[in-house]
Amino acid sequence: xxxxxxxxxxxxxxxxxxxxxxxxxxxxxxxxxxxxxxxxxxxxxxxxxxxxxxxxxxxxxxxxxxxxxxxxxxxxxxxxxxxxxxxxxxxxxxxxxxxxxxxxxxxxxxxxxxxxxxxxxxxxxxxxxxxxxxxxxxxxxxxxxxxxxxxxxxxxxxxxxxxxxxxxxxxxxxxxxxxxxxxxxxxxxxxxxxxxxxxxxxxxxxxxxxxxxxxxxxxxxxxxxxxxxxxxxxxxxxxxxxxxxxxxxxxxxxxxxxxxxxxxxxxxxxxxxxxxxxxxxxxxxxxxxxxxxxxxxxxxxxxxxxxxxxxxxxxxxxxxxxxxxxxxxxxxxxxxxxxxxxxxxxxxxxxxxxxxxxxxxxxxxxxxxxxxxxxxxxxxxxxxxxxxxxxxxxxxxxxxxxxxxxxxxxxxxxxxxxxxxxxxxxxxxxxxxxxxxxxxxxxxxxxxxxxxxxxxxxxxxxx
Amino acid sequence: xxxxxxxxxxxxxxxxxxxxxxxxxxxxxxxxxxxxxxxxxxxxxxxxxxxxxxxxxxxxxxxxxxxxxxxxxxxxxxxxxxxxxxxxxxxxxxxxxxxxxxxxxxxxxxxxxxxxxxxxxxxxxxxxxxxxxxxxxxxxxxxxxxxxxxxxxxxxxxxxxxxxxxxxxxxxxxxxxxxxxxxxxxxxxxxxxxxxxxxxxxxxxxxxxxxxxxxxxxxxxxxxxxxxxxxxxxxxxxxxxxxxxxxxxxxxxxxxxxxxxxxxxxxxxxxxxxxxxxxxx
Numbered sequence: 001x002x003x004x005x006x007x008x009x010x011x012x013x014x015x016x017x018x019x020x021x022x023x024x025x026x027x028x029x030x031x032x033x034x035x036x037x038x039x040x041x042x043x044x045x046x047x048x049x050x051x052x053x054x055x056x057x058x059x060x061x062x063x064x065x066x067x068x069x070x071x072x073x074x075x076x077x078x079x080x081x082x083x084x085x086x087x088x089x090x091x092x093x094x095x096x097x098x099x100x101x102x103x104x105x106x107x108x109x110x111x112x113x114x115x116x117x118x119x120x121x122x123x124x125x126x127x128x129x130x131x132x133x134x135x136x137x138x139x140x141x142x143x144x145x146x147x148x149x150x151x152x153x154x155x156x157x158x159x160x161x162x163x164x165x166x167x168x169x170x171x172x173x174x175x176x177x178x179x180x181x182x183x184x185x186x187x188x189x190x191x192x193x194x195x196x197x198x199x200x201x202x203x204x205x206x207x208x209x210x211x212x213x214x215x216x217x218x219x220x221x222x223x224x225x226x227x228x229x230x231x232x233x234x235x236x237x238x239x240x241x242x243x244x245x246x247x248x249x250x251x252x253x254x255x256x257x258x259x260x261x262x263x264x265x266x267x268x269x270x271x272x273x274x275x276x277x278x279x280x281x282x283x284x285x286x287x288x289x290x291x292x293x294x295x296x297x298x299x300x301x302x303x304x305x306x307x308x309x310x311x312x313x314x315x316x317x318x319x320x321x322x323x324x325x326x327x328x329x330x331x332x333x334x335x336x337x338x339x340x341x342x343x344x345x346x347x348x349x350x351x352x353x354x355x356x357x358x359x360x361x362x363x364x365x366x367x368x369x370x371x372x373x374x375x376x377x378x379x380x381x382x383x384x385x386x387x388x389x390x391x392x393x394x395x396x397x398x399x400x401x402x403x404x405x406x407x408x409x410x411x412x413x414x415x416x417x418x419x420x421x422x423x424x425x426x427x428x429x430x431x432x433x434x435x436x437x438x439x440x441x442x443x444x445x446x447x448x449x450x451x452x453x454x455x456x457x458x459x460x461x462x463x
Numbered sequence: 464x465x466x467x468x469x470x471x472x473x474x475x476x477x478x479x480x481x482x483x484x485x486x487x488x489x490x491x492x493x494x495x496x497x498x499x500x501x502x503x504x505x506x507x508x509x510x511x512x513x514x515x516x517x518x519x520x521x522x523x524x525x526x527x528x529x530x531x532x533x534x535x536x537x538x539x540x541x542x543x544x545x546x547x548x549x550x551x552x553x554x555x556x557x558x559x560x561x562x563x564x565x566x567x568x569x570x571x572x573x574x575x576x577x578x579x580x581x582x583x584x585x586x587x588x589x590x591x592x593x594x595x596x597x598x599x600x601x602x603x604x605x606x607x608x609x610x611x612x613x614x615x616x617x618x619x620x621x622x623x624x625x626x627x628x629x630x631x632x633x634x635x636x637x638x639x640x641x642x643x644x645x646x647x648x649x650x651x652x653x654x655x656x657x658x659x660x661x662x663x664x665x666x667x668x669x670x671x672x673x674x675x676x677x678x679x680x681x682x683x684x685x686x687x688x689x690x691x692x693x694x695x696x697x698x699x700x701x702x703x704x705x706x707x708x709x710x711x712x713x714x715x716x717x718x719x720x721x722x723x724x725x726x727x728x729x730x731x732x733x734x735x736x737x738x739x740x741x742x743x744x
Contacts, residue, residue, distance in 0.1 A: 169683055171500060171507075171547040179681075208549035210683055214486045235685040239697065246692055246716055248723050255686035263506060263680065269734035272531060273506040273680075274727030348719040395684055397702065 007109035008037040019298045019329040022183045022266050026090070034119040038066040040104060041111045048101030049113060054445030055082045055152070059098055059113055066116055075124040078117060079131070083155030083198065084148065084444065086125060086190045087177060089118025092441045093319050125193050131201050137161030139458050142225040144211045144398065147175020148440045149231035149431025151198060152447030153454070158201040160455055165225070167209040172262060175233055176432075177440070179262040180254070182292050184299065185322075188261070212398035217405070217427060226461070227426045227454045230405075230413065231447060234432035235395040239388055240284060244342030249276060249350035253289045253389035260296050278385025281305045282353050284339055285389035286316035289437075291323065293387045294331050305331055308381070310338035310358050315368040336360070336371065340378065342386055352380045392437045412436055419453035420446055428454055465499075465548035468521060470541050473604040476528040477571050478537045479513065485520030487512075487550045493578035494556025494674065494706045497522065498682040500547040501535045508532050509679045511575035511651075511705070512551060522548075525574035525604070531731040552682045556672065556706045558582055562646030563590040565638070566613070567631040567660055569652025570597055573605050575674055576651050580612040589646075590614050594634050596652075600625035631656065632663045645669050650709060654718045661709035671709035675700040677721060691717045 011027045018025050041063045049059040065074035078085045094114035102110030139162050143150045146168040154164045172178050174191040237252035259265040263273035281297035283290050286309035297305040312335045336358040343352040357377035360369035394411040406414045406423040413429040420430045430446025471479040496511045514523035526536045556579050568576035573595045583589050593613035597603040598621045610616050618626030648671040650660040657673040664671040677689040677700050684702035694711035
């Protein structure tokens with residue numbers, strides 16, 4: 001066997017330059033790199049990569065088509081099972097999914113499946129590839145929420161001929177892809193293009209409707225929808241629960257990112273929504289959302305942007321790539337550090353964050369070693385802004401106003417493992433609304449599973 | 464798009480819009496609010512619902528000019544549209560079943576008081592004493608409307624240019640001195656006015672609702688921009704309110720948080736002015 005060529009690096013903006021702009025960090029493979037990288041694939045007879053993909057993309061076949069330069073066919077192959085390839089190619093944690101199972105990856109670096117997927121999806125976008133609209137099957141389904149779970153469910157059902165209407169509470173479709181993930185990781189024109197593709201498939205998207213407030217699930221059934229998918233995400237921000245959290249200059253990650261991304265506050269005053277430009281910004285938490293916040297803070301002009309986390313690098317939930325990008329851009333990480341109080345100045349603005357040092361004790365229920373406070377180790381970190389990125393829980397708006405829709409104590413909707421059916425007939429759910437905050441691709445996998453179950457439910461009922 | 468069917472100038476800086484928004488009208492209740500955007504670049508701002516007509520599918524909002532967004536909204540004309548208009552959001556105002564209710568509306572806070580009074584009047588179970596006021600005569604709004612839904616209407620101005628020269632607290636004190644039994648006070652207006660009323664009624668032991676009007680972004684419980692402390696606990700005005708127990712609200716904090724973007728508000732107005740004069744891009 002010839003030696004395996006090294007994996008082709010992703011072309012990226014220089015860290016010094018990109019830390020001050022909102023343009024995409026990774027600029028994407030051009031054709032020679034895509035051809036080179038795809039040629040590393042061994043086209044295994046029994047590929048492992050496929051089993052690692054929550055939406056079952058036929059990776060072996062699409063990569064083989066890239067190898068042959070048949071990009072349109074590669075795109076069609078991906079689209080058979082994935083409604084949002086340009087998104088997945090950018091934000092999936094491939095290292096834990098497809099690429100983890102790549103045979104080459106056992107001895108060398110795995111084939112860069114995500115980068116190839118992105119190349120193919122971007123190629124299709126540039127070449128104006130249009131989806132074919134399937135023949136209608138005469139059935140109506142409502143989808144609540146236009147995030148990754150809802151869009152995937154809508155796309156899969158539309159491909160089967162269902163008339164799908166997606167209801168979105170915000171003024172733009174995309175959910176977390178639009179309000180949460182920053183422009184520099186996922187340009188909003190990419191999300192808009194993927195949404196447009198779904199509309200061309202026949203999916204109708206109605207924005208500015210808060211299901212549970214503007215309409216109820218019962219109203220939707222009364223309007224003739226035969227099944228409903230709930231993909232309302234996990235929108236409720238967690239705060240630290242420490243004194244000083246309502247001081248001016250303390251923000252939830254959701255607020256900080258929504259202002260930046262959905263409302264385009266980085267273009268203020270061309271856009272009307274303002275944002276505070278902290279000079280010393282503390283971000284509490286070390287997941288992907290925390291990385292998005294701390295890197296956004298640099299782009300908003302912070303001199304110092306740092307992460308405060310009560311555990312260590314080994315326990316953090318951020319993707320390795322996001323963490324490395326943050327380090328390259330100059331983000332500082334304070335491990336084993338836990339905030340106990342936000343300190344304000346005489347006008348009620350943040351001027352510091354009091355923390356304690358932690359040490360790792362015995363493993364907790366998550367299997368990670370539990371951080372324990374070091375008594376008397378309190379110290380103050382200077383900062384003029386605090387962004388709290390400790391995760392989110394499902395928004396209770398819909399479950400509170402829908403009789404028969406049962407949730408776990410912590411707010412997650414209860415669903416059947418096999419079908420994602422909720423405790424109400426004809427109502428299915430998936431994504432963060434069920435699991436609490438997780439990844440885009442897991443939400444998409446759930447949307448896909450629910451679409452299949454909804455199809456079976458309606459077909460069985462209408463026999 | 465959400466079309467403006469009619470517009471009324473209530474004062475030089477306060478405008479009333481009747482908007483075609485059947486989705487909102489269908490479920491709207493007094494005390495709730497909508498979030499609007501005026502244009503593609505616009506911010507999301509909350510406006511309390513000032514009236515609604517389920518049959519016609521319309522919702523009425525009242526806007527007083529304070530910053531850029533309210534200025535842009537007030538420039539809209541009948542036939543123009545809001546870019547976005549979503550709701551109804553927040554919890555409805557609880558409606559009393561019996562007794563005497565004092566409804567105090569200050570400035571353009573009279574607008575959200577109106578649908579509450581209207582509903583109470585329609586149910587006919589309570590005696591409604593409305594106190595409506597403004598800094599000066601020219602800023603008083605909705606007098607005829609409020610008269611039609613109140614059993615007693617008291618008009619006050621800070622400068623005495625119309626009605627009595629008094630604050631709502633003076634009137635409530637007088638009512639109590641005269642021995643009027645008050646079962647509920649609902650005060651909606653500027654933060655300082657609500658704080659004054661709540662401070663008084665706390666000492667008098669009168670249950671009091673106020674309507675918080677903090678900065679919001681999504682309005683559905685997602686961002687927490689609107690959080691305030693109520694009875695020592697952090698609440699989100701958008702989902703836990705906006706109607707809140709006035710005796711429990713930390714007004715100092717709410718006032719401080721309301722000023723968070725004062726500098727940016729000025730920047731936005733200056734920028735807009737420059738563009739209008741052709742000095743910008």
